[in-house]
Amino acid sequence: MSMQLSQNELQDQPPPHAAAQGVDDLDQENAAMDPVGMMLVRSFRDADQPGRVTLSLPAGVESGATPFPAPHLLRMIERTFIDLPESDAIELAPGLLERTLHSDHDLALVSVSAAGKTVSFERKAFFQSAAPWLHCRPSSCMPLTSVTEMGKIRHPQRPPEPRGLVYERYDPVIDMTISFRAIDPARDLETFYSWMNDGRVAFFWELAQSEEELAAYLETLRKDPHAFGLIGSFDGDPFGYFEVYWAKEDRLGSYYDADDYDRGWHGLVGNRRHLGHAKTLAWLRALTHYLFIDDLRSRKVVGEPRASHTKLLRYADDVAYYKVKEFDFPHKRSALMQCDRETFFETVRL
Incomplete structure (x- = not known):
């Protein structure tokens, strides 16, 4: 043929x-x-x-x-x-x-x-190449130097947070292009406020606050070198908010044996038009793909959703995540979810 x-x-x-x-x-x-x-x-x-x-x-x-x-x-x-x-x-x-x-x-x-x-x-x-899909300077370009924060964890110095579009790729399963861009408070605060004050989202995020308080939250995040926020879009229509972080210096890092370049994420779908099984799997594939191609040294992508969040956990197998264990944060019981680079690229069809 x-x-x-x-x-x-x-x-x-x-x-x-x-x-x-x-x-x-x-x-x-x-x-x-x-x-x-x-x-x-x-x-x-x-x-x-x-x-x-x-x-x-x-x-x-x-x-x-x-x-x-x-x-x-x-x-x-x-x-x-x-x-x-x-x-x-x-x-x-x-x-x-x-x-x-x-x-x-x-x-x-x-x-x-x-x-x-x-x-x-x-x-x-x-599909581990950054060239076709990554639209920002890869984190792997950051020189290998280590820092110790507040006398606690010694970890590699992290690159500055990105600006603008960071990732874009067409997903043939849903016949849509999915993209992630850095959150811009001047542009996105109204949408961010609306999503955080949706009861469905507030139950998990506990950030049902005023616009002024949420603006202060994003400003604090902007100053945090270990994490940054992203807006996800389907065909240019914003559908959700995601925080990605370096796991070693995150609160999660003390609950497992974190590598220097492990990545993690929190996420929400605020635009109800984009809820559903197919689109959830699409953004899970894309977000995990982005985190792996952003730094080739990252061997694992991790998460810590509520152990009771069965709707999210049921998607794990389809995107090569698995539950390592359950553990207790001060405010919730969580499931440590992990996706290994080799398994992701061998089993997940992008």
Whole structure:
């Protein structure tokens, strides 16, 4: 089976989904050429290895022809993984990589291994790349220096909190783009106040306060180097608030053997239009993905929801979280939930 995709189909688009096809549709021809004459790339299923797919140049196209920009190659790889969810690797046929314009930054973040005369992208490695989805400076760029806060925990110095958009990716399961951006009190305080004063949210967050008090809360958070707030959106429509943190110096860090780069999160869905099973799994996948690609040194993502929060806990298996134990904070009984990097990228289809 084959599918031809043009540079024009990928130019200046979000992660492509409108033209995404199922496996049974791969024999349909979508041949086209963009206005500047970029040649097509065709993907082929390998009948001998059904889990592997090959991307190659069309017959007769020379490797020295017009270069193919690396960002579009990465989109092509992502699209192929979306179209073929059972595939575990994509090979680049001879000539394609040589024809790709790339810098060390463009492709070095993607795990590439030589396999004869081809180059392979393993699914579980490709989705650990920050390049296609992370929109801020990765935390892993922070030099390794340690600090001790208030004479207590010694931990790596943390990077400044991000500004603006930090993550964006199309989710094929819900056919929507999910994104996270840093919360901006000047822009988001009214929405933040509305959500925190919703009884459904207030039961868990206990922050049903005035706008002035919540503004002070966000200002305190802004000064805290171990945590920051995010607004999550589906197709640009804000749906929830999330606080992500470095677990070692968090209150949770003293309740388990925390590594230096463990990440954790708290979250709420305030926009009732975006409640439901499918969207909950979508933001759980995306938030966990963001935390893992933000710093490749992070081996675990953790959480401490109420042990009685069965609605949230029932989603754990589908996104590779598991319960380590139950324990008591001064104000609640919690479940220590953990997601391991290797398991997440091996078992969760993004």
